[in-house]
Amino acid sequence: MQRLKKDYKKAPISSIHLRLYLAIILGQIACGYALGISGTALAEAQHVIQINGAWQGLLGAGSLIGLAGSALMGRLADQIGRRGMLMINMYLFALLSLAQLWTTNLWILFIIRILLGLMIAIDYTVGNSLLVEWLPAKESGKFQSRLIIYWTVGFILSYVSGITIHGFGDLTWQVVLASSAVPGLIAAGYRSIFRLPASPTWLAVQGKNKTAQKVIQKHLGKRWGLSLKLIKAKPADSISVTTLLSPKYRRQTLVGGGFYALQAFAFFGISIFLPVLLKDMHIGNQHISGLIYNACMMIGVLVGTVIFKKISRRAFLIGSFFLSMLALLALVIGSSLSSYVQIAIFALFSIILSAGLTLDYPYPTELFDDQVRASGVGTCITISRFGAASGTFLLPVLTGIGGARLSMLVCVVILALGGLICLLWAPETSPRFKKK
Template sequence: SLLHLITANFSLTFILRIGIGLMIAVDYTVGNALLTEWLPKGEDSKRQSHLLIYWTIGFILSYLAGSFITGFDSYTWQIILATSAVPALVTAIFRSLFPLPASPGWLASKGKIKTANKVIRKHMGRKWRLPARFMKRNKKKTPRNISWAILFSKQYLRRTLVGGIFYACQAFSFFGISIFLPILLQSMNITSGNISGIIYNGGMFIGVLLGTWIFNKVSRRFYLISNFLVSGVLIGILAIVPNLNSMLKLGIFTLFAIILSAGLILDYPYPTELFDLKVRATGVGTCITISRIGAAAGTFLLPVLTNVGGASLAMLVCAIVLLFAFVVCLIWAPETSPKFMKNKENN
């Protein structure tokens, strides 16, 4: 991040952004999988959903940094990009003072049973150890390395597709909020960036808080399906009925932003719950990879569609993507909530 201060070269800047993106992607994947391994069963998904609140706070702070860091002439953009060194440094210091424990599950999968139990006892106490199924394994047998291709086998294919498609469609549409909101405000003769920022960030923060509150009250499957259906219908109304009252348009769009943002809560826990421990990190990483394709497509296509056919065309495509995700989840999405799966078994 700090290297942005010493170069304005396009190619070097592009390489730096790719490098930073790769590091963040590693943390998204490995950090999330490792976290769930150490959290108590039943608390893991709840804690993961809370992470999105902190993610949103960071997102809003980055928006504020981009809006209010001014006065450095042609160096302003370099300074804005370099500010990401601040949270990176805070995290590096914190993880140096409080090192992350190793993954007992990973150690056990490599046949290092004793080492895994030492790690568990160190962090949880002497009465804790690996589950019995790990202890019964033949220690002399070399564990089989698991290829990412297993995610596309009959056993995991449906879960891989659901995790990747829901994440990609959500990421594609999420960029519509920042693109369409200024267009709507311009149609109402409102050109203030502050109002746009308040609605954008305020709607997202309210949505994440709302999603956190709802998360453990409804089933994962219902949450996923209803979120895509309602957000798809709302943005579809704006696309199909362009002559609505300006204030009504803004109200519908704000509601769309809140509901779509509420769905972000599923980004961490749901992909994690889709896969068992032996393929979890690989599965979550694959879902995130597919989601970045959606994010890139949204960043590139939505502005192009807006220029070609206006905001209505772009919103219509956004609605189609969301409703496609709704159909996929309606047909394939499994229930992963321990609470609702238990209720189903009892019934």
């Protein structure tokens, strides 16, 4: 009977897909908010406490360092499942956000930011795996590519909140940091009311075919079930870094982690400490320039979701790196240009780089098969967070040494390296453009 069921990955979009997608969307908004809020909060903190460029960088990078735990979270999810981790992480996320109200000790804040990053790692790694394991195969890439829109909404909301929250005196910067508890609680509450489904794919890979069939039929109806491939799947072995670096997965792991890390270096370094950069560049009103940059970030991800459907993944990757590199290089060598022209170039850079973010969710998941997906994606995210944390830590330090131009020149080199890696090794994963 099992073989007569239609493959659940070919089912049309239904309420369970949309409910799950909204649960992941709310988590993405919370994650984007928490990662973006540190820059404006720390800019405010400078007026209250003694904090040098190194500490600014460390606190800004703290949650990104925590995100380096994505590989661990991915392996854990491959062993114990996806649903339980996603049901609790946003509650812990909210508690850790609020904990930032109670201390000004920089070391304690640094530890809290790292723990926040671990909670974000669960949403990034486990949430994306659960989503791709439920969505119809033909719709998965499209839905994943749109997730960056909601992450960007959270990131931009953090900037707006950071420049509008006032009236708390010396506590204002801590209130700004702790405000990430609000989107966290919204995500946690939704997941408690509309409980997440287990992953049929994960259950099947664990040898629990009967349970998987029951989950599918509960949410999609009796005509749907596991594919023949999943029915015959052997229980998954423990996935290690050695497995992901074996000849079968080595290219996927290194390219997935490499492109993500180099892109994240430039994006997070510039975006989180945008107030610091704009102040040093002297290109008009900082708040207005920052809002323009963030608005263009949203335009970029919207443009990216359109481009994603039109061209190959490989061409998109290569183009986003080299074009954003050229835009940033023009800004570095155009210091004598008028403020309006510099803002226009900076806005163009924001659009191009942000468009490339559209690939961050679908591309790593497409690189790996069912048995290693959560571990593979988690490892790519871990590698990427080293890039993001490095960029976030180094930018305020480099700006202090040689100004904003030095920071941006380093980002130019990083983007060029990312483009070269993708040009040489990035595999094509798009069903439309992949060679049969």
